[in-house]
Amino acid sequence: MGATVSTNGTARGGRGARERILRAAEDLFYARGIHATGVAALIEAAQVSPRTFYVHFPTKNALVEEYLRRFESEKSIAAEAELERGDLPPAQRLLAIFAPVGGDPALIRGCPFHNAVVEGAGELPEVARLAQRHKRAFRDRLVATAAEAGAADPEALGGQLAVLFEGANALAASCNDAQAFTDARRAAETLLGVALDTAPEG
Template identity: 45%
Template sequence: MATRRGRGGRERIIAAATTLFETYGINAVGMERLAAQAPVSKRTLYAHFPTKEQLVVAYLDHLVHGGQTVESALDRTDLSPRERILELFTVPGTGTAPIRGCPFVDAAVEFPDPDSTVHAFARHQKLRVGERITQLLRDLGVEDPEELGEQLSILADGAASRAMVLNDASCVVRARAAAETLLDAALPR
């Protein structure tokens, strides 16, 4: 029974972290506030996550494995490779909430030391997404998939960051038009 309660506590902590980090940012949320939101004791919180960095990595990993990122579209089998790539240029429905941008960029900004575990996780995720885009471009038969993959990765990250800073989803719409142009120019005739 204690094991089940422990897993429930861990899941509640990650759920609370997801809500709070996406609403307020990572560094603006203290461990005490996370414990209260979960709700778990601080002892339980620290038993699962001795450091905030460990919690942030678990939160990011939860987003990746839960399919809660725009990048999860790259693995959809119901879309063509081109459509999967273009799905990177979709703003998730935010309603009236501010646009938060990419959680991996957000985390890397809040943990700027490139050697921190959070920054390293974010870097690994960005490299993984770039590799996935490049593979889809290979599937499409483009001439230089590595170069175009990097260009599309930069365009997607830039669009997400600009949309967040300006709180304007039209940035992503414009970036999608640019991505379509790049793809159309690179596709074999």
């Protein structure tokens, strides 16, 4: 079936419809919140018909779940992706994560996984599962990077840095103030200094 055309000439179906819906979800869910973003707003932003929307996503919850999965498979969270940089030594990669999530200094919304779990309030078990999986994987990457940096106890350092990172994101989003990231980075520098000073020689 070909794409239909809206009154302003914009395609409302076709092969790109699913991608447009997901892009709309990324923008609106993150900026406005999941509950505050209705299906009508998603349909309008994606320029699809209601029928096309529900063909791709039978429920709004299904779209929420796919929105989160994309951060794992296609679009890494920018601050977390710092751990994969090849141009920085391991210790510097651990510090580089302490940057605002989202990139817009005027609008700090924190971690999309954390936000989705809070909004779900225990009523979206698959969202909670996705968030738990993501957080465990992120902590594991921190531990691995800490080991690469030569930390005496990578498990402890990785866990501590995870707490700092999550706390900075939550506080910055609550107050819309990036100072939390500056404070968290300074604390991380102290932790790294201790962890690397006590690393065994060899």
